[in-house]
Amino acid sequence: MIRVGSGFDVHQLVEGKKLILGGVEIPFEKGLLGHSDADVLLHAVKDALLGAAALGDIGRHFPDSDERYRGISSLKLLREVKIKLDEKGFRVNNLDATIIAQAPRMAPFIEAMRENIAQTLGIPLEDINIKATTTEKLGFTGRGEGIAAQAVATILSISDRD
Numbered sequence: 001m002i003r004v005g006s007g008f009d010v011h012q013l014v015e016g017k018k019l020i021l022g023g024v025e026i027p028f029e030k031g032l033l034g035h036s037d038a039d040v041l042l043h044a045v046k047d048a049l050l051g052a053a054a055l056g057d058i059g060r061h062f063p064d065s066d067e068r069y070r071g072i073s074s075l076k077l078l079r080e081v082k083i084k085l086d087e088k089g090f091r092v093n094n095l096d097a098t099i100i101a102q103a104p105r106m107a108p109f110i111e112a113m114r115e116n117i118a119q120t121l122g123i124p125l126e127d128i129n130i131k132a133t134t135t136e137k138l139g140f141t142g143r144g145e146g147i148a149a150q151a152v153a154t155i156l157s158i159s160d161r162d
C-alpha cells in the first residue's frame with residue numbers, strides 16, 4: 001500500500017549565516033536562522049517522510065532544546081529519518097518539494113540538491129523532484145524575510161515490493 005506524507009517549514013533570513021538548502025551551500029548575502037543548519041528544504045522533506053510513516057515530526061525526533069542538534073547538518077538528520085523508516089519496513093517511493101524564495105535563484109543548485117537527497121536516501125535521482133518559486137514579491141517570502149519549503153513524499157512497505 002502506498003502512503004503519502006506532507007511537510008512544510010519556514011526559516012528567517014538573516015545576515016551572518018550560511019544559506020544551505022538541500023545540503024548545498026548557496027552563495028547569498030543572507031542565510032537561514034535556526035538551531036540546526038536551518039536547511040528549510042530538508043526539514044520539509046523529513047517531515048513529509050515522517051508523516052507518511054506516521055512517525056510524527058522532526059521536532060519530536062530532534063528537539064531544538066537538545067545541544068546535540070546545534071548547527072547539525074540536516075543531511076545527517078535526513079539519514080536518521082531514513083533509518084527510522086527502514087526500521088519500520090518502509091522505503092521511499094518518491095519525493096516532490098518546492099522552495100519558496102524571492103531570491104536567490106535556485107535553478108543552478110537544484111541538481112546538486114537532488115543528488116544529495118538521492119545519495120542520502122539511497123534512491124534513484126529520478127524519484128526526486130525539487131522546484132522553486134517566488135511569491136511575486138508578496139508576503140514574507142516576497143519581502144525576503146524568510147524562505148519556506150513544502151514537500152510531499154510517498155513511501156511503500158517493503159513487503160509490498162513487486
Ligand SMILES: Nc1ccn([C@@H]2O[C@H](COP(=O)(O)O)[C@@H](O)[C@H]2O)c(=O)n1
Nearest residue numbers: 101102103104105106107132133134135
Ligand atoms: N528562488 C527562485 C524562484 C524561482 N526560480 C525559477 O524561476 C521560475 C519562475 O519563478 P516564478 O516565481 O516567477 O514563477 C521557477 O519556475 C523556477 O524555475 C528559481 O530558480 N529560484
Ligand SMILES: C[C@@]1(CO)OP(=O)(O)OP(=O)(O)OC[C@H]1O
Nearest residue numbers: 034035036058059062063064069
Ligand atoms: C531539526 C531542528 C533541530 O533543532 O532544526 P531547527 O533549526 O531548530 O529548525 P525547526 O524547523 O525550527 O525545528 C526542527 C528542529 O527539530
